[in-house]
Structures are given as C-alpha cells and as structure tokens.
Amino acid sequence: MSTPPTISTGLGDPASVRLTVNGTPREGRCPPRKLLVDFLREDLGLTGTHVGCEHGVCGACTILVNGEAARSCLMLAVQADGAELTTIEGLMKDGALHPLQEAFREHHALQCGFCTPGMLLTALDLLRTNPDPTEAQVREGLSAVLCRCTGYHGIVKAVQAAAPILRSGR
Amino acid sequence: MKPARFDYHAPGSVDEAVELLVRYGGDAKVLAGGQSLMPMLNFRLARPAALVDVNRIPALSYVREHDGTLALGAMTRQRTIEFSPVIARRLPLLLEATRWVGHLPIRSRGTIGGSLAHADPSAEYPAVLTALDGEVVVQGPRGRRTLKPAELFETYLTTTLAPDELLVEVRLPAAPTGAGHAFEEFARRHGDFAIVGIAALILSDGPRCLMARLATAGAGPVPVRLRAAEEILERDGLGESAIEAAAARAAELVQPDSDVHASADYRRHLTGVLTARAIRTSLARSRR
Numbered sequence: 001m002s003t004p005p006t007i008s009t010g011l012g013d014p015a016s017v018r019l020t021v022n023g024t025p026r027e028g029r030c031p032p033r034k035l036l037v038d039f040l041r042e043d044l045g046l047t048g049t050h051v052g053c054e055h056g057v058c059g060a061c062t063i064l065v066n067g068e069a070a071r072s073c074l075m076l077a078v079q080a081d082g083a084e085l086t087t088i089e090g091l092m093k094d095g096a097l098h099p100l101q102e103a104f105r106e107h108h109a110l111q112c113g114f115c116t117p118g119m120l121l122t123a124l125d126l127l128r129t130n131p132d133p134t135e136a137q138v139r140e141g142l143s144a145v146l147c148r149c150t151g152y153h154g155i156v157k158a159v160q161a162a163a164p165i166l167r168s169g170r
Numbered sequence: 171m172k173p174a175r176f177d178y179h180a181p182g183s184v185d186e187a188v189e190l191l192v193r194y195g196g197d198a199k200v201l202a203g204g205q206s207l208m209p210m211l212n213f214r215l216a217r218p219a220a221l222v223d224v225n226r227i228p229a230l231s232y233v234r235e236h237d238g239t240l241a242l243g244a245m246t247r248q249r250t251i252e253f254s255p256v257i258a259r260r261l262p263l264l265l266e267a268t269r270w271v272g273h274l275p276i277r278s279r280g281t282i283g284g285s286l287a288h289a290d291p292s293a294e295y296p297a298v299l300t301a302l303d304g305e306v307v308v309q310g311p312r313g314r315r316t317l318k319p320a321e322l323f324e325t326y327l328t329t330t331l332a333p334d335e336l337l338v339e340v341r342l343p344a345a346p347t348g349a350g351h352a353f354e355e356f357a358r359r360h361g362d363f364a365i366v367g368i369a370a371l372i373l374s375d376g377p378r379c380l381m382a383r384l385a386t387a388g389a390g391p392v393p394v395r396l397r398a399a400e401e402i403l404e405r406d407g408l409g410e411s412a413i414e415a416a417a418a419r420a421a422e423l424v425q426p427d428s429d430v431h432a433s434a435d436y437r438r439h440l441t442g443v444l445t446a447r448a449i450r451t452s453l454a455r456s457r458r
Contacts, residue, residue, distance in 0.1 A: 007180040007226070015178070032178030032221075035212070054171065055209035062275050068249065069275040074208040078178060079225060122275060129253075129274070143360045144273030 007078070015078045021046065022090030032078050037061040039077035040087060048088035048117050052146075059145030062118035063087050069125035069144075088117035091124075099165045100124060100158070109158035111149035118145045123159045131167050135160065173211035177220035183227060184309055187336055190222045192311050196333035198222050202245060202284030205276050230283070230338060235260060242340045244283025244306075252277060260344040263302070263351035263371055267294040270353060273361045283337045286322070289329045292363040292388035294353065296323060300393040301369040301385035304342040310335035323392040346381070349373040350456035352448040355387070356440055358431070364388040365432045366440040368420075370448035372403070374456045379403040382416075384448070389424035389441050396420045399445060408453055417446035 052060030
C-alpha cells in the first residue's frame with residue numbers, strides 16, 4: 001500500500017482545501033483550525049447549513065460526508081480535503097423539492113426552520129440505512145437532532161411518509 | 171467558540187504519526203474521529219500546540235478475524251462496526267454496544283480506538299473491552315506493547331498511554347458458538363452517555379453457566395469487571411435465585427461517584443437492576 005503524503009501546516013498558516021460540494025468541485029484556503037461548517041458558510045457562501053451548539057449535540061450542522069451524515073462542527077475544513085459533501089443546498093433537483101422536503105412541507109415538519117437542514121440530512125441518511133423504519137426507529141434516528149419548536153410530531157410523520165416514496169426510487 | 175491555533179499534521183503512516191508525537195513532546199493531541207476532542211477544542215478546554223490527525227492513515231482501518239480473535243484497526247469507524255457482517259456474526263455484543271454510542275451521525279466519524287483512548291468511563295466500548303478481557307496494541311518510539319483493560323484505564327478520561335504512544339489495534343475474542351449477549355443501558359435520552367450500562371456475555375448448557383462475562387459503564391472512574399458476580403453464575407447456574415444473587419453482588423462491587431446526572435446510590439442500584447436484566451437477556455439469546 002502506498003503511503004499518502006503527509007499534510008502539514010504550521011501555526012495559523014492557511015492550507016488549501018479542495019472538495020466536491022453538491023456535485024460541484026470547490027476550493028478555498030483557510031487556517032487549519034477553521035471548522036468545516038464555518039468554511040461552508042463563510043468561504044463557500046453555503047449558509048443553509050446552520051451553526052448551533054458547536055459541540056456535536058444539537059445536530060443543526062449535520063451534512064453528508066461521502067454519503068454519511070456527520071456533524072460539520074466536529075470536523076476541520078482541512079479534513080474534508082478530497083471529500084464529497086452534500087448540504088441542504090444540494091437536495092433540490094431541477095428546481096423541484098426533494099421528496100423528503102416535500103413531505104416536511106406537507107406534514108408541517110418545521111416551524112422556525114433552524115434545525116431543518118440538519119434534520120433533513122439526518123433523515124436522509126436514516127432512510128438510506130433503514131429504508132422501512134418503524135416509528136420508534138424514526139424517533140431514535142431523529143434524536144440526533146434537537147428541534148425546540150415542533151415537538152417532533154410532524155417531523156416523524158414526514159419521515160414516515162417519505163420512506164415509501166424514497167423506497168420506490170423517486 | 172472556535173479552536174485556538176495549532177500546528178496541523180495529517181501523516182500517512184503510524185511511524186510518521188509517532189515521530190510527530192515525539193517531536194511535540196506531549197504538547198500534541200491525536201485527532202481520531204474527533205467526536206470528543208473537537209468539542210474540547212471548540213470550547214478551548216484543550217489547547218494543544220499541535221494536532222496529529224490520524225484520519226489519513228488507511229492502515230489503521232480494518233476488521234479481521236484470526237483464530238477466534240477479532241482485530242480492529244484503531245481508526246475503524248463505529249458506523250463500520252455497526253454495519254459489519256463479521257461483527258454481527260462473531261461478536262454481536264460489540265454491535266449492540268455500538269448502537270448505544272451517540273447517534274448515527276456521531277458514529278459516522280467516531281472510532282473504536284478513539285473511544286478507548288478517550289477513556290470516558292460511561293462510554294460503551296471500554297465496558298465491552300473490559301467484559302471480554304480484550305487488549306489494545308499501542309505503538310510508540312520504543313516499539314509496540316499490548317495492554318489489558320486493567321493496564322489501560324487509569325481513571326476518568328485517563329489512560330496509561332504515554333504522550334508519544336498511539337493506540338493502533340483493538341483485539342477482542344469472538345463470542346463462543348451459542349453464547350448469548352446483552353448491552354443494557356440507562357441514559358436520560360437516547361444517545362447520551364450511560365448513567366449506567368452493563369455488557370454481558372453468557373455461555374450456558376441448560377441451567378449450567380459455562381462462562382459469564384460482565385462489566386460496567388458509568389459506575390466509577392474506570393469500567394469494572396464484575397468477576398465475583400460472574401463466579402456466582404458459574405458456580406450456581408442460571409436460575410432466578412442465582413441471577414438475583416449475582417445482581418446483588420454486582421451492586422456491591424462498584425464504587426460509583428455522584429455527579430450532576432445521578433447519585434452514587436442510584437448508580438449502584440442501577441448496576442444491580444441492569445446486571446439482572448443483562449443476564450436474563452443474554453440467557454434468552456443463548457442457543458442452549
């Protein structure tokens with residue numbers, strides 16, 4: 001196995017970050033201490049991903065990293081060099097809402113909307129790993145994201161409603 | 171908040187990572203999955219001079235089975251363990267424990283080696299390592315050494331690893347054919363750290379108990395192997411009175427502390443309740 005090159009950068013020196021976001025190659029330079037969520041928002045202008053607690057508890061900043069839901073406040077931007085990311089901006093296709101977004105609208109699964117991007121990407125990963133979840137499994141999966149408005153009721157209904165639509169491959 | 175400044179290194183090999191740890195002489199932190207270290211950096215509870223990011227060392231990520239032992243590279247993600255057919259077949263206790271670790275988005279990044287090196291006593295993997303009497307392999311400038319759980323865990327969030335040593339492999343015995351397992355846990359909300367958790371593995375032959383393995387999470391500064399409770403089952407079998415006696419003994423064996431989440435008395439009580447539950451669940455899942 002060939003050894004990948006060491007990436008090293010001294011105190012505060014900017015490092016270059018090249019990655020694919022929502023199918024589009026992007027790059028930027030930032031100090032190594034910059035969090036991935038801040039890089040997305042401040043350097044790439046993708047402000048749909050929200051910054052909540054900054055310690056991995058609230059889930060507002062959840063995105064997909066190489067297809068898997070992850071907290072973007074618990075990754076450094078430099079760690080995403082070479083990765084493929086999906087953010088909330090990448091869910092719509094050809095001007096149409098993703099079926100999961102449609103279900104959220106239909107079932108009143110958002111009020112203030114702050115948790116919604118993280119909720120959607122968490123739910124997407126949940127439905128990919130468990131395409132036909134029980135209500136209890138949906139609730140357990142969504143416990144990864146805190147919502148302070150809805151009481152989760154509409155969100156759970158939306159995810160359950162979206163599951164058969166995603167299974168049918170729409 | 172945001173992390174304070176640090177030098178950042180992402181070596182491609184274990185040797186290079188150890189060289190870097192030596193160079194910084196204790197002022198560097200190893201960045202594995204980051205699900206515990208990153209919050210500490212964000213809150214500036216940790217301000218290391220350097221981070222040695224081991225996420226770009228492909229040689230640290232694997233699940234192998236050899237001669238009844240499962241060897242997992244330290245950077246094996248919790249998510250990988252959760253969906254590993256080998257783990258599901260050969261060590262379902264580890265799979266069940268994994269589902270208690272945070273949430274799926276946490277497990278996407280979190281690693282088995284990171285969890286053990288972080289040594290949070292209320293975490294699940296230290297309890298599994300302790301119950302199964304597994305071992306970890308660490309590499310430093312003087313080569314490799316192998317540590318048993320009692321040699322690894324020192325106290326809260328503290329291991330015996332030297333600052334220039336890197337945990338590289340975790341070894342766990344595969345479950346004997348027919349053994350039953352359980353990971354019972356009580357937490358206030360799903361995904362929180364355990365107030366108390368119990369890892370159990372039972373091999374039975376009718377009412378006889380051929381082997382019992384029990385260990386705690388959350389019931390003291392390090393995970394506790396409940397050997398005296400195991401002995402009750404191995405001596406007296408798996409009837410109701412033996413299970414009750416083992417559970418009562420388990421509660422006597424732990425020295426929990428009180429904190430904001432629960433009192434010491436409550437944790438001791440839970441240790442007994444969850445031990446009985448874990449034994450019964452394991453027994454129900456045994457194939458003999």
